[in-house]
Amino acid sequence: MKRAIDIVAALLALILFSPLMAMIGLVIRIKMGKPIFFIQQRPGFQGKPFNLYKFRTMASNRDARGRLLSDEARVTPLGNVLRKYSLDELPQLFNILKGDLSLVGPRPLLMEYLPLYTPRQAKRHQVKPGLTGWAQINGRNTISWDEKFELDVWYVENRSLILDIKILIKTVEKVLRSEGINQPGKATVENFNGSKITSKEG
Secondary structure, three states: HHHHHHHHHHHHHHHHHHHHHHHHHHHHHHHHOOOOOOEEEEOHHHEEEEEEEEEEOOOOOOOOOEOOOHHHEEEHHHHHHHHHHHHOOOOOHHHHHHHEEEEEEOOOHHHHHHHHOOOHHHHHHHOOOEEEOOOOOOOHOOOOOHHHHHHHHHHHHOOOOOHHHHHHHHHHHHHHHHOOOOOOOOOOOOOOOOOOOOOOOO
């Protein structure tokens, strides 16, 4: 049932937002050039990798040695607007149709984080990742990694259709208010370098 809801909702959203997505793609092409999309491998259900789609929000500026500048230096004004209203996430509707994502679930993070999780934190991969999730409506990028993972695991252990509906409604509210987009003073969230909590689970 969850998969059927994901497909129907993603199709309807794509129909509704296709003019907006086309306009965003055109503006990115004019303002930042190619590529229009940012594509990155992320872990999905049971950690299986897939390609996550986003609209590009950063330029490719490099220093004299050819190294990419910091995220703060590369996020463009257009990128800031797209991130503020989560418009950069719209291409993930295609990920939902493909079956990589669900509407609701723990957000897919980076492949390099997989070996850093405690056994309890790794439970976040027992369900399909989501476009939004319990952690996203309870602090998103303003809370610590340990808090975020605990919220993800709580969702895995308590998931239901009613909870998913509640999360979707709260997500719309959060997006309209532009809450929790970035950590204070940063363009993106800091990398996860391992938990400070020691798990007793085997």
